[in-house]
Amino acid sequence: MPSRPRPRPKILIVLHQENSSPGRVGHMLLEEGFDLDIRRPPLGDELPCTLDDHAGAVVFGGPMSANDEDEFVRRETDWLQIPLKENRPFLGICLGAQMLANHLGGKVEGHGEGLVEIGWYPLKATEAGKRLLHWPEMVYQFHREGFSLPKEATLLATAETYPNQAFRYGENAWGIQFHGELTRVMMQRWVVRGAHRFELPGAQPGRDHLGGRLIWDMHLKRWLGEFLGLIFGKPAAG
Template sequence: MPIMPPRASKKAPILVVLHQERSSPGRVGQMLIDKGFPLDIRRPVLGDPLPKTLAGHTGAVIFGGPMSANDPDDYVKAEIDWISVPLKENKPYLGICLGAQMMVRNLGGSVAPHRQGLTEIGWYPLNATEHGRLLMRWPKMVYHFHSEGFDVPRGAHLLAQGEAYPNQAIRYGDNAWGVQFHAELTRAMMQRWVVHGAHRFIMPNAQKGREHLEGRMIFDQPLKAWLSDFLDLVFDREARRPPLAAATLEAAL
């Protein structure tokens, strides 16, 4: 289902992969449209095919969902295998939560629950690594809704860390990125998640619903600003040049 910017765009569309009938790309989708990218939205779980090549796309985003990257369902395995397309073609790829975990599985890494059964459901601190700081500024608090995490596959760089789940953001090669947290939620989306996910708030380390909404009032604006810059970093090669040049200069000193 294509969604076009309000004005005609010469940019190639971005493939958006969602995992439920009523799922939305939220702020990620709106920001990409505002940046001039048409969206090509597909739901493989409902039978939508994924393209054999991204030659006609700028890149791809795979979002989160209630399923696990370890599930045996055919469509889960097919999505994991499909990520080889952007990786081999060196097209920008962004995995969010499940999408990041699927990329890790594709690269030979593992996805698993916390050893002590902890979850991250609510707002939690984020700390950038040296690699991450050289690329951009990161928010201090981010929003989560998960009970599994990923390791860092061979060849990938860790960009940001957390407490319960240490691996929060990774980069593989020039164009593949994965984040464990959610910056895409609009207020309406968070309200729905809080209502429909309330049964999860009794899980270890999970926050109560009011903490989700109160945290949004405090932490959402920096997260929203970060997301806009991060999407430029992922999908606009020009946006990477100044920070990387600075990083190279700093490394030489």
């Protein structure tokens, strides 16, 4: 009898709202041969006590702060000890990166002058970042807080307003402040639902979000595919 195909390895996907989507990150991981195990801790989903059954994890963003006192924020931040201890590939995006920074002893806080990054902003790779891959010159942002660089972490990319944009901790833990996962539909939704934030100091008007996408998104998308490959690799054939 022919042998059964090997089950596809799973990536744990942690989202923070009922209608949130992993977007292009999910699409790219599926295309590479992974399955997605989606959990939403704010809605009561438990996170696994080990990642033995997963090939890695991605924690996405959300409207809450990594400093909020909600029980799920504390539990999720504490849970990060599991991928770190087990040395499993881990990626934190925006809130996920801020939770990782908090867990590692860093600090999450707003800009000293109240500035935000909401729209498209320049990004500059550090020498350590350049050695890994080619980074986009412009990235999409949607945040009011940033993080300090945790001790023993390596800064991979920087920017003017919030200087810590991407970092690596150890071999397998990564955090990025910006968003490469947004599909066009997701960005349109964010622009509509987040329009009240465009009045904040440093934010860009909604038309510039979608206009900038036409110019810079192809480069951001290409980078995201390479970055996910760097973190998670490809599943073994079988």
